Amino acid sequence: MSVPAANMYDYAAIQQQATALLGEERFSEAEALLRQVLASGSGPIPLWRQLVFAMRPQGKVDESRHILEMIVRTIPGNMGARFDLSEILLSQGEFARGWREYRFRYKMEHTAMIGRHVQSPRWEGQSIKGKTLLIHDEQGYGDTFQFLRMVAWARERSGARVVLEVNADSYALAKRCAGYDDIIRLGTLPPAFDFHCELMSLPLAMGLQLSDLPGSTHYLSADPARVEKWRARLASLPRPLVGLVWAGRPTHTNDARRSLTLSDLAPLAQEGITFLALQKGPAAGQAAAPPAGMSMVSLSDEIRDFDDTAAILTLLDVLVSVDSSPIHLAGALGCPAWVMLPFVPDWRWLLEREDTPWYPSVRLFRQPARGAWGPLLQSVSAALGKLRDGAA
Incomplete structure (x- = not known):
């Protein structure tokens, strides 16, 4: 059976049909539909995005990555594609590229409002001896526990005085963690600082590689x-x-x-x-x-x-x-x-x-x-x- 020419498709209708299939988690059917439409290698970017949404839950990671890389090359400002690409790269252990793309996590339409907007510059891993660096947590509790290991590394690398800001629920545990000079609860007015960095931006700032892990272990302790x-x-x-x-x-x-x-x-x-x-x-x-x-x-x-x-x-x-x-x-x-x-x-x-x-x-x-x-x-x-x- 020959594939119809691209201009014979009603892309809006195809996208609507694919959206319905994806919503019902009928991923293989959505994939088959979209593959037929995109078989020529061209077609609207939203359909290529949907193809990724259909393939990735089926474990087709490499193909999903290739499509996302194509989208990012074509439309560098597609922040959703960049974030999805970051997750795939990180899952494959390609940390250097993965952390670079992961920095776009607060640039998407649905995340822009929850990002922390700080006037001071973000620390990029350079020496800032004599300055004060505010490191603040973000996202979920698990993220905080996972990346607290990097606070001590950041202080050593930066040479700065480190102020650590964490959510109230993690405060007692974080207080027993090494690497900060001052610790405050989220919602408390921080002391004056010169640079800031989110906990999950520390890997990018410090160029964290897979071979650097685990680094310090037992870095949290119970009361x-x-x-x-x-x-x-x-x-x-x-x-x-x-x-x-x-x-x-x-x-x-x-x-x-x-x-x-x-x-x-x-x-x-x-x-x-x-x-x-x-x-x-x-x-x-x-x-x-x-x-x-x-x-x-x-x-x-x-x-x-x-x-x-x-x-x-x-x-x-x-x-x-x-x-x-x-x-x-x-x-x-x-x-x-x-x-x-x-x-x-x-x-x-x-x-x-x-x-x-x-x-x-x-x-x-x-x-x-x-x-x-x-x-x-x-x-x-x-x-x-x-x-x-x-x-x-």
Whole structure:
């Protein structure tokens, strides 16, 4: 069957049809439709963008990257394409190009209003000895925990006096982190500063490469008083102690693909393991009805803040979690954690590997296909069995 000439297509209708298919997650059908229309190698950029949206969830990363690179060459001002390209580059470990494109994260229409607008210049990695550098966190809690490691590096590189500004919920943990001269909560008026840098712009400023990781480990620490409190709380529970977090923040753009329900974790249930529910948020209530055969103690209502979570993590045999902030906290503490990843995970977990250079104590379990949690959970269950037998 011959492909109709490009000018025979009603592009607006094709785009509308593709939008409907993508909305229903019928990615292969959307791909087939768009490939036919774009077979000549030409066509409207919005259709090429839709083709990326259809292919990337199917794991077609290289093809998605090539299209995005074409779009960026053609329309350098397409910030959405540049950001999507950054995520692919970073997931492939191409940090130099990835960080350059990632700087456009606050240039898109839907993100421009949430960027921090600072009159002082952004620090670009140069020596600024005798000056003051404000480093401020951004985005989610996990991002803060992951990139706090770079504050000490930035102070050493810049030679500046570093003022660290973090969100109130992370403040106590960050205060025990090295590398700053002053620390303030977000919303507090900072002292005078000469330069600023977002936490997640530090990799670009410092030229972070994959080979530089992990750098410092155990760069966060739990509050000793909280550890003793939780040690007493957990002392009577039989080991191994396995923490569970099955859902991330509902407002996360990829939450539907990364989060589970507690009932989905039924394959993990086995005798001889005490599961501790560390889940917070709307999904925490599911711990009241754990899967059959799962010995569970819910700590959700007792956890007041991240200091409690950090203390608990230091006492567990392992944390098993979807991709959410407790994983990053565990990794930053140097505590053992297993993360259950969707088929197309967030860029920071890279591709096709069971370890992560960011956190030596974290092990990755990946879906073998889109939506295929079953095989992943069986692998986690087998690993838990080995953990239990080793603790016996």
